[in-house]
Amino acid sequence: xxxxxxxxxxxxxxxxxxxxxxxxxxxxxxxxxxxxxxxxxxxxxxxxxxxxxxxxxxxxxxxxxxxxxxxxxxxxxxxxxxxxxxxxxxxxxxxxxxxxxxxxxxxxxxxxxxxxxxxxxxxxxxxxxxxxxxxxxxxxxxxxxxxxxxxxxxxxxxxxxxxxxxxxxxxxxxxxxxxxxxxxxxxxxxxxxxxxxxxxxxxxxxxxxxxxxxxxxxxxxxxxxxxxxxxxxxxxxxxxxxxxxxxxxxxxxxxxxxxxxxxxxxxxxxxxxxxxxxxxxxxxxxxxxxxxxxxxxxxxxxxxxxxxxxxxxxxxxxxxxxxxxxxxxxxxxxxxxxxxxxxxxxxxxxxxxxxxxxxxxxxxxxxxxxxxxxxxxxxxxxxxxxxxxxxxxxxxxxxxxxxxxxxxxxxxxxxxxxxxxxx
Numbered sequence: 273x274x275x276x277x278x279x280x281x282x283x284x285x286x287x288x289x290x291x292x293x294x295x296x297x298x299x300x301x302x303x304x305x306x307x308x309x310x311x312x313x314x315x316x317x318x319x320x321x322x323x324x325x326x327x328x329x330x331x332x333x334x335x336x337x338x339x340x341x342x343x344x345x346x347x348x349x350x351x352x353x354x355x356x357x358x359x360x361x362x363x364x365x366x367x368x369x370x371x372x373x374x375x376x377x378x379x380x381x382x383x384x385x386x387x388x389x390x391x392x393x394x395x396x397x398x399x400x401x402x403x404x405x406x407x408x409x410x411x412x413x414x415x416x417x418x419x420x421x422x423x424x425x426x427x428x429x430x431x432x433x434x435x436x437x438x439x440x441x442x443x444x445x446x447x448x449x450x451x452x453x454x455x456x457x458x459x460x461x462x463x464x465x466x467x468x469x470x471x472x473x474x475x476x477x478x479x480x481x482x483x484x485x486x487x488x489x490x491x492x493x494x495x496x497x498x499x500x501x502x503x504x505x506x507x508x509x510x511x512x513x514x515x516x517x518x519x520x521x522x523x524x525x526x527x528x529x530x531x532x533x534x535x536x537x538x539x540x541x542x543x544x545x546x547x548x549x550x551x552x553x554x555x556x557x558x559x560x561x562x563x564x565x566x567x568x569x570x571x572x573x574x575x576x577x578x579x580x581x582x583x584x585x586x587x588x589x590x591x592x593x594x595x596x597x598x599x600x601x602x603x604x605x606x607x608x609x610x611x612x613x614x615x616x617x618x619x620x621x622x623x624x625x626x627x628x629x630x631x632x633x634x635x636x637x638x639x640x641x642x643x644x645x646x647x648x649x650x651x652x653x654x655x656x657x658x659x660x661x662x663x664x665x666x667x668x669x670x671x672x673x674x675x676x677x678x679x680x681x682x683x684x685x686x687x688x689x690x691x692x693x694x695x
Contacts, residue, residue: 274678276305279380279402281367282387283311283343285318287507288476288593292386292410292665294324295477299666301333308378309337310370319565338373340366357393364394367401382448382673385409388441396440400447406676408449410669411471414438417460418589422615425589442468448676451669454591456612472672477665478596480575481568489576495560499529500642502606503578505571505594508563509539513584513608513628518550520634521558528556530638535562535574575601580641583607583617584628591616598622599657604641604649606634622653 278300282293293309300307315321316337328335343359343366374380383402385391388409391401400407416435419427428434442450450471452458458473490497502521504512514534521532532553538546538561546554546561553559566574575581581598582605589611598605605623607613614625624637641649 274381274674276300276381276674276677277308277379278305278673279308279310279370279374279383281310281340281370281383281385281391283315283340283363283366283390284387285311285315285321289315289387290318290320290324291477291593295664295666296384296386296669297324297328297335297666299664299670301328301335303670305670307335308380309335310340310367311337312340312342314342319567323567338370340370360391360394363391364398364401367391371402380405381677383407384449384669384673387412389413392441393437395444396437399444403446405446406448407446408451408673408676409447410451410453411438411457412453412476413590414452414454414457415589417457418611421456421460422609422611424614425610428589439467442470449669449672451672454612456615474665474668475596475660476591476593478593478600478660480597480600481572482576483572483601484576486577486579489573493562493570493573493577495533495577496531496557499531500527500579501531501533501577502580502582502638503574503603504532504534504536504582505566505574505597506536507539508534508536508542508561510541510545511586511588513582513586514542515545515549516584516586516628516631516634517582518546518553518559519631520628520638522549522553523631524635524639527639528558530642531558531560533560533562533574533578535566535570537565538563571597575603578603580623580638581605583613584626584634585613586628588613595622596657596660599653599660602650602654602657604646604653606637606641620652620656621649622656623649 280293280296282289297307297309325335343362383405388411415428416431416438418425447469450469451474452471453474453476455473458471461470487497502517504514504517506512508514517532521530524530550559575597581594581603583592583594584607591612595605595613595616599622605617607617607623607625608628609625617623617625624640626633626637628634
């Protein structure tokens with residue numbers, strides 16, 4: 273087996289970003305490969321990054337890093353279209369700066385972008401920021417196909433343009449490995465005649481550190497042991513369907529022991545909403561919030577303590593690792609009927625996909641997962657989890673990289689491929 277020099281480019285550490293880095297770096301170091309992580313100073317200060325680095329030190333590993341410039345543009349609203357375009361441009365330039373810094377020293381055999389969608393538009397127009405080096409990436413935010421695989425999903429704006437950018441990336445010189453965590457994208461492209469490198473589907477990392485009985489987990493979390501818990505886990509912004517969940521639970525009659533358990537950092541907008549509309553549930557002791565970064569241990573406790581998991585996200589059409597975590601814990605889910613979440617719930621029968629803005633329908637879905645149908649949902653969730661148990665994300669991606677490097681497989685530059693002269 274060839275010992276590789278692997279450069280991983282990940283400027284973010286929040287949310288799911290560090291979960292991918294954790295899986296990839298751990299497998300690469302365990303395989304005796306050299307790893308260099310290109311990231312930002314902001315990411316190094318994140319609790320998830322510090323937690324992972326401490327774990328590596330305990331195992332005798334050292335994670336070397338090279339610093340990228342900050343990707344937060346000044347005077348631009350976060351998550352606006354201008355922000356996304358500006359961040360792509362800054363990200364590409366920062367990668368080029370890393371390429372120049374490494375040019376006469378440590379030379380990577382392969383460059384991996386764990387979240388390729390953060391740079392896909394720039395790469396489609398400008399090519400790889402690491403010319404001459406095989407590279408790969410993981411895509412998870414493509415939406416042009418969702419309305420065709422799930423009729424409840426609205427077609428995205430500029431879907432043809434989005435598809436053009438995606439196909440352009442797939443034909444970019446040097447691309448050797450392309451992975452998607454979106455099972456629907458893999459199926460959608462399975463019959464095409466060839467528009468570049470076809471992405472391989474690998475389920476995203478969603479394993480839990482451990483599981484325990486609900487009573488034990490609730491005791492450790494310091495919450496009442498009796499009753500039923502609906503878990504909402506992750507970065508707690510309004511896109512997680514918090515408004516819909518609170519209103520659905522509030523509208524359920526005769527269920528005083530049904531509680532909402534929220535674990536993850538609250539954003540200011542969510543906090544303001546909960547102070548007004550969540551007041552009634554809080555007064556009754558039915559709304560419990562752990563407003564902080566969740567360590568791997570707290571994450572495992574949360575899913576062990578829950579009875580049902582909420583994935584009723586608003587205007588979120590991509591995959592969610594929460595589904596995999598729920599399956600690992602043998603828990604049913606209630607989620608939105610749109611997008612990959614709705615498609616997965618219905619395909620595998622692991623819960624109820626519903627119009628979450630209809631509070632009566634959402635409330636009935638919660639009762640359904642806690643009632644006579646619960647056993648069937650739990651069994652289906654467990655089966656969904658078992659299908660993915662043997663597919664370790666990091667090992668699978670590293671195998672693709674190893675194969676590509678050893679066999680020299682990458683997309684060559686065709687004669688008619690060239691980045692635009694003026695961008």
